[in-house]
Amino acid sequence: MDSHVARIRQALATLDAQDLARLLEPHLAALAELEAEASQLRSANALLRKENRQQRGNAGTWRDQHTARLAGLQRELHADLQVQLRASSGDQAARDQQELTEQILDQLPIPIFLKDRDGRFLRFNSRFEEFTQRSRAEILGRTIDDFASPRWAAATHVEDEQAWSTGRMVTTERRMATFDPPLDVLVSRKVINSGGLSYMLGYFIDISEQRAARAAMQHAVESAEAASRAKSEFLANMSHEIRTPMNGILGMTELVLESDIDAHQRADLTLVKASADALLQIVDDILDFSKIEAGKLDIEEVPFDLRQLVGDTLRAMSLRARQKGLALASEIPPDVPRIMKGDPGRLRQVLLNLVGNAIKFTGAGSVTVQLSIGAEHDGRSEIVFAVRDTGIGVPEEKQHLIFEAFAQVDGSTTRQYGGTGLGLAICRRLVILMQGRIEVHSTPGQGSVFSFAVPLQHTGVAQAAPLPPLAVLAPGQGMNLSANDGGLIVGEGDLPPPSAGAQHAQGASARGGLRVLLAEDNPVNQRLAVRLLEKLGHRVTLVDSGLAVLERAARGEHDVILMDVQMPGLDGLAATRQIRQRESMQGGHVPIIAMTARAMAGDRERCLEAGMDDYLAKPVDSQQLRDMLLRYQPDSGHQLLDWRGALQRLDGDAELLLELAALFLHDGPQLWQELGEALAAGDQPRSTRAVHSLKGVLVNFGAARAVALAEQLSAALHAGQPWQLAAGRLEPALQQVYEALNELIAGGIDAMAAPPS
Template sequence: MLDISSEELTGANDQLRAEAARQGEALRSLQASLGRLAMPSASAAGADVTDDLLGLTHALEQLVQQRESARELTEQILDQLPIPVFLKDRQGRFVRCNRQFEQFVQRPRAQIEGFTIDDIVPRTWAGLTHEEDERAWRSGRMVTSERRLAQRDPPMDVVVNRVVIRSGGEPYLLGFSIDVSEQRAARDAMQHAVESAQAASRAKSEFLANMSHEIRTPMNGILGMTELVLESQLDPQQRDDLALVKGSADALLTIIDDILDFSKIEAGKLEIEDVPFDLRALVQDTVRSLSLPARRKGLALECELPPQLPPMMKGDPGRLRQVLINLLGNAIKFTSEGAVTLGVAMRPTVAQRCEVEFTVRDTGIGIAPDKQKLIFDAFSQVDGSTTRQYGGTGLGLTICRRLVILMQGDIAVSSEPGSGSVFRFSVPLGRVAGAVPEARGALPAPVTDAVASAPPVPAPPAHKAGRLHILLAEDNPVNQRLALRLLEKMGHRVTLADNGVDALEHALHGAVDLVLMDVQMPGLDGLAATRILRQWEATAAAGGHVPVVAMTARAMQGDRERCLEAGMDDYLSKPIDSARLREVVARFHGRVAGAVLDWRGALLRLDGDRELLLELAALFIGDGPQLLAALDQALAAGEREASQRAVHSLQGVLVNFGAQRAIACTERLAASLHEGAPGALAPGLTHALAHELAAELQDVMAALGEQLGGA
């Protein structure tokens, strides 16, 4: 950097001003003498002329001396500057330079002034200098260029500044250089550090993904086979022992999930969705999923919902459920008697969004005041001693806080030791266009474990005539046995393939109804096999669509998206839960049968609430054409992001009705939009899929209309 103090510049300026004043006085004296010589008076004597001549000579000598003194002063000032400075004429000849410039080009001043750059430096350097000089001459403004002098030892990085000035009516090019080697080295070091950190982050993410895969694969067998044994005839002691095994395995997976989620959040790879969902159903399902551990501890698990809860909201249901499960799970863990209550409250609406506040209250051990500020920090626990009673990674609340912040909300805790804790968090959720508050009346009292323990609608039995032919592509023997047992128990016929090549062959020619495809397989992985299958189906001679559901132990951000982009229809992460497997297979069972809706499955997800399902159907019939029109407009305008949002919105609503054919269209369209090149959308497949989706939506709305007509 240029290191010249303001005092030095002021002093040099004062010297130049004083020297200019002295030269001005000498010039005025010289002009007076010349004037008397040019117009002598008639009475002037010869002696007077002689005196004028002597005065003129003396004035000229003073002027020369002063000019020489000014030149020396200028040279001294330039030589004291800590940077190289040069002055060129229009022909490129060096007129002046300072001592730093001599050192810079490693030549004495006598070999610089009067010469051009071609006489001083190598040809490559000279050529670049000519180009930079010419830019300055043409622009008339300060021109800055960077140069790395690799021939120096060590190499030098310089910034050269050039500007055109004028003196005595002649133009000159003034230039000066600044050594920025240290700054460049610091910048390069910083860039290297950033790249190293990014590489380390990628390596960590890949390690965690591989670790997750390696742990989940055997855990899939442990959990699945334990669940199967629990469904058999056991004495109470055996059942309790196996329940303990399953609980321990679930706890281990929770730890793995916490670590993976924390890694994704820290790496900034976790995205928040904004899709329609049923908030009431989400809350009820979440409470129900935690009812068993609450009942085992003798706790009352209560859920308080407001009477005027909108039937559909927009937000990220998956992340919202994750926060609720974490907070409720903590409350149950730290409460030995009493109750755990989840409350939901609606705040005033702003535009099309409203604040929804969730409150989790417990009657547990409470949190000391000095610990309440620490519990949201990573790896922080209220009791970190070796004698602590409660386990955990110390990441659960950290993840909750980060997720709430990502959803543009806030979270806080209030607690008193021995009297329980209250965790509150609020997030802004959008209102779905056309949705109206439900009018089923207020709940007369908190739903004390009623939501959690309501018996589910039984799944329809798989009849032999309607059973599916399922291709199971899995190379792990334990997972093979588990999946075979589960699927056969559901009444389906299963063909096994233990590598990708065989799986593709069966999918192409085996007349299968559904493929459960492991992603990592020898020979040909599941993603590649699915891409080939979809390419084959796209040919005119083939046609049709074989549903493919990914099964993978990888659970990192983007894995589901990669599966859908490859042409898969759904995604199951290992260890595979039997209920989740049954749900997925049931959805595709309805799709294979040609059903437009899975009305029974939709009722099952809403706890048999037919009135609510009919209300959702009426809303979709009213909003569906608008959602489709928004998609058509975005596609016609070539707006990729708007098209993706429109597809996402449609998919989020269709899930409520189990409209699998239409959902499959949205997923294929979403994958097509994601795979396209940046910029304007290309026609062809994307618009063909949009046309197919429009036809499917007409069938969905017609089927929903029939349900409403028969209500």
């Protein structure tokens, strides 16, 4: 018994006496009673030995009962002690775990807190005390209203309620103005559950550095945008200020060249015109590069004639080649498809640049454009354009630089060849936009081959008769621009005769021409435009301001308005808007053509968005003006189709024109359907591409009205303005084009041969 008590007391000594004495006190009292009874039992045993054996049995029974009672009490006490020992051990582990958790929370670099449903703070770490600038006693068991500003507390209640009601993480940005400098923090809170109760766990993250970096980035972006706007504005102003006098120089030079002058005067004026053209090319290079860098160029896919593309390029470069005594030629194998789908405008721009460079860096010999077929994939053929020259060549160590912007082989002050260093950079970017590649192979002193390959889509149009390769003419031989000999050779000789479209325009002008209201404030350009218009047989009324345009246009006496954009008082865009607003109430529609020196990216779209029907960029030559005004001849029903001009662009190939017409009758409705689906879906990029492709096909047939309406729709899309009106006007115009094409196909080649009525 003593040993059991000793072990019990020893076990109790290992426990917290104060905690366990209260729990074991009843058991200890019972143990003391048992010890007293045990002492009495030992005394009684001595007397019982002397008693009768008969009585021994009764005494044994009584002793056994008490012994059993003591053993049971010992077992019960031992079990209770084991339970209490286990409970005490568990409480200690819990206390150890809690202490560890507190240490971990205090070591975390972010403030953390735990609140109950009433908003009382139950737990938090030392970092939270630092952030709130309050002690633990000021926070524990209190709510946010007890130690925060009313404004902060009100915002906290709103965010807490949002987290309680939604069960989702709620995160907000806050500024802690009590710090110096103020801290920007991200406060997050979320409801958690434990032991059947709900709590709100929250934490702060210091985002001051991130916000400062974001502010710096935003400032940098705004500065870059401001710089970009300043650059664009500068380029626009530069373009306008250069093109305005250049319009006068080139226009007047062209007029004098058409007059009766001697050979020396003609040669001198030809040099003047060439110099002016070179200056204008520099301006165009800068503007083109700006457009490409700004991502404001669209790539279209329309059917075009590859051979005609090459021919147009060589014709455009023929004067420069003749001045240097060079021969131009093209080599197009018979297996190269003639009609493909792609962007002929961008291809022509690249080809013109490469041929122009080849002429500039070639002192003697020839420049040849070669076409070949590369890889075939996904219904497309990779067409390889190669421009071969016999010029000075490019050193190998410079070849990787020449496609970079502003880079030149020779950038010294003693260089022999000028230029902006943008031409090849523009070519590279345009080729990349067309999913192609460009490269150069060159040997100094022997010449260079600049080649680019672009994937073009097959059209299904039957290829014309095989074309023989075109030979290179030696300098001194004449120019042959016949459309029937199957080849194109450009050497020295006379310039080509006016196009059939130009002759038709002259004929139409001779029959009375148009009543033109000319809005132009520059005296030189006034004189030039009046001279050109009167020479074409048109009657001109001249005004020099937007207000004067409004006053004269209200009389309804003119067939067309040529509108300068930049004018004092009321500019051309504002004047056009007021005219269109007046027409919407009173009826009628007078065609308005922008004739402006503003030729930056988006200028054309802004003119069309304002309500103009067409756009001419200065300097304007007489051929451009003829072709533009031809569209608005009253006796031609606004020229639904300029199929004679289209025929001229195809070298007189009437069968090919009929095949293209049949192709568009099949593809046109599909293009319109694709456009309608994109518009209905609100897909602006897809809509823009679709209308761009549609417009590109319409241009092939000279469908002036439909092209103008397509451009108005494109302008509305670019400006993010309502497009429904423009689309509604374009649809019936397309139907008229389909009808005209059907009539053209029904009339056949014989109808095309008939003289214009």
